[in-house]
Amino acid sequence: MADAYYPMEILEVFPDEDEATSMAHISAFLATTSDFGPSSPTTSIDPVPSSPSSDEAPPNLTNTKKRTRRERPKQEIEYLHAKHADLQRQLQLLQLLRAPPKALQPWQERAMRQAEAAQRTLQENSRLKSLVEDQLKVINTLERILTKRPRLSTFGSSHLDGKHPVLGVANHEVDLEQLLQQQYDKMDSEWIRRQLHDATAPLKQATLERSADGDTIGLGFVAKMKIPIDFRSMADVLWSHKTGLLGPACTVLHTYHPNLVYTQEITALPDASMPMLETRDGVRRFDDANRVVILWRSIIEDEANPHDPGHLIGSRWGWLVVEPTGRFECCMQGSMTTLTPTFPSHLDAVAPAIGTWTELLLQASQENKQNFGGLMQNAVLARRQQLGLPIGPDIFFGQDCQAPVEIV
Structure with a gap:
């Protein structure tokens, strides 16, 4: 029994395109083949018989058969072109007959605008609520520290033995190294x-600490997270952020070599009556x-290029480590500490207003959160785009880079 034959439109194999476009693709494809393309002189590749055969067809009959084989595909492609033109006419007619989209009523447009505005307001309220909650946690923890001396000092030994980072007059680069x-x-x-x-990513945690003598308060910040780019590219992003993408208050004093930079930052304190805060970082x-590894440490005294005598002296230090976990994935870990400023001897009598140090540490907390949140995420996305890698909402492995900081 012969197989049943089910006719199928040739356009059914192009479900994602309109018929006119599909026909154009078919015609273009067939035109590139030896059978369906324009006629041209061809060289026969049929094997030459070793000896003449008595059954060999006359030359005129053979040429007729070859000419017939060439003409049939030519007729087929002519039909396809005609079909293409006919489908284009049908498409144009359907487009003319298609009803235009119904215009929205004025009240519908207002409702849509109000709904969009309400959604933006909810998002902004959520962001502000998270910010206020973070600051309340910092304030509550700071109050506990100020009212109760901790049993053990958690500051490094350099702040217990009185040794501060100092750069001499000579060998400036050697001292800094x-x-x-x-x-x-x-x-x-x-x-x-x-x-x-032993920490598990993602981690963002802040600690408020006090020195053994109770005179110095510090904000510690630790972070650990997975980043969806290779570790060398991530290190370049961090290095650019620390040494190139500086704010208006920060300048590069000296670049000793591509991996060693000396910076200066001058900022105003929340108390307008207080001197400016100057921070020098190697x-x-x-x-x-x-x-x-990218690290930094504040220089408390620079004998070759002293701090401004009317400025308070900032003190901070930190480390950032980037390690590979895959071809386009790495783990970033960081630990950084910001201390309350050092007063030069001639400014000992200056007393800050109540809340000045709290506001300063709150500002440092917010800056750290931004650095490991939206700013870093945007930098990573830009770097992935430069590398030609895909960009999607799930590339950060479900980690919320802008999640609130845990206060401990």
Whole structure:
């Protein structure tokens, strides 16, 4: 029994295109083939018989058959072109007959605008609520620290033995390299103290601490998260952020080499009657075999280029470590600390208004959150685009880069 034959329109194999476009593709495809394309002289590739055969067809009959084989595809492609033109006419007619979209009534347009505005308001309220909650946590923790002395000091030994980072008049670069190498050597003990080795990403945590003498308050911030780009690219993003994308209050005093930079930042305190705050940072990048370390440490005294005598002196330090976890994935870990300013001896009598240090630490907390939140996320997305990698809402592995900071 012969197989049943079910006719099928050739356009059914192009479900995602309109018929006119599909026909154009078919015609273009067939035109490139040896059978359906324009006629041209061809060279026969039929094997030449070793000896003449008595059954060989006369030359005129053979040429007639070849000419017939060429003409049939030509007729087919002519039909396809005609079909293409006919479908184009049908498409134009359907487009003319299609009813135009119904215009919205004025009340419908107003309702849509009001709904969009309400949604934006809810998002902004949620963001502000998160910001206020974070600041309340910082204030509550700061109050506990100020009213109760901690049992153990959690500051580094350099702030207990009175040793502060100092740059001499000569060998400025050598002094800075030595100070930052010492900072690099302290990183392992810092990771143990902060329990970053065993921490699970994502982690963003802030701590408020006080020195043993009770005179210095510090804000510590630790973070650990997965980043959807390779670790070298992520290190470049961080280095650009620390040394290139500086705000108007920060300038680069000196670039000793591509991995060593000396910066200065001058900011106003929340109390307008207080002197300006000047912070000098040495920033260093270490490119290890399987990780990149970026660290910084404030310089309290620069004998070759002293701080402004009328400024308070800022003090902070930190580490950022980026390690590979995949071809286009890495783990970023960070620990940083910001202390209340150091008063030069001739400014000891200056007393800040109540709440000045709280506002200063709140500002530092918010800056750290932004650096590890929206700013870093935008930088990563821009870098992925430069590398030609896909950009989607789920590339951060479900981590909320702008989640509230946990206060402990």
